[in-house]
Amino acid sequence: MPKKDKILKIPLRISLTIILLGMLLKVLLWPYAKEIVLFGFANTGILYVFRHFNKPQRKFIDTVKLVLVLSWTINGIVRVLDFQHTLFLQIIVGIAFMTWFVMEGTAYFLDEDKKAKNQKLQVIWNFAIVIGALAIIAGSLLNVLNWPYAxxxxVLGIALIAxxxxKDLFIKDKIQNKDGSNEEFQL
Known part of the structure; x- marks a missing residue:
């Protein structure tokens, strides 16, 4: 049985990528970086509100996710605009994140069909996310220390994460059209 796609999944991913690229442009001191980050945060918040209210059945965890995303996006907008006293929003983000992590946590990222296959392409993408996260951490720390090549x-880390x-926009069809000769047939 095919898994139902989540509402507004692709536009939300594009919004998150816009935020990442805007932050990268801000680090590089390029023009219009602030506006791109503001657009990304605002777009993410608006899209997630629509996603939340378009769900046919909402549970408590859905409301926790809405609070998490809205407080994170509002905090991002307020921080980009250089407003003071954002501690309250950061506390809300922290509480909502901890609530989400306790209720759902890493189970959110597990395969719902319990048929995860370690295809070469999926292993490469998982390796890329780890390298991207480590590159962002190392690049940030080295930039603080004013080291060359930080x-x-x-940039490499943010590009890998983006x-x-x-990735689903590019490789979704390749994974779905994979030969299913090892799977059971249901009559």
Whole structure:
């Protein structure tokens, strides 16, 4: 039975990628970086509100996710606009994240069909996300220390993470059309 796609999944992923790219442009001191980040945060918040209210049945965890996303996006907008006293929003983000993690946590990322296959392409993408996260951490730390090649390392990390977020746009058909000769047939 095919899994139902989540509402507004692709536009939300594009919004998250816009936020990442805007932050990268801000680090590189390029023009219009602030506006791109603001657009990404606002778009993410608006799209997630529509996603939440378009769900046929809402549970408590859905409301926790809505509070998490809205407080995170509002905090991002307020921080980009250089407003003071954002501690309240950061506390809400922290409480909502901890609530989500306790209720759902890493189970959110598990395969619902319990048929996860370690295909080469999926292993490569998982490796890319780890390398991207490590590159962002190392690039950020090295940038604080004013070391050479910190910015290219940060750019590489953000590009890998953005590619991972958008990977379903590029490889979804290749994974779904994979030969299913090892699977059972249901009559």
């Amino acid at each position: 910015i290219p390392l940060l 590619g991972y977020i958008l």
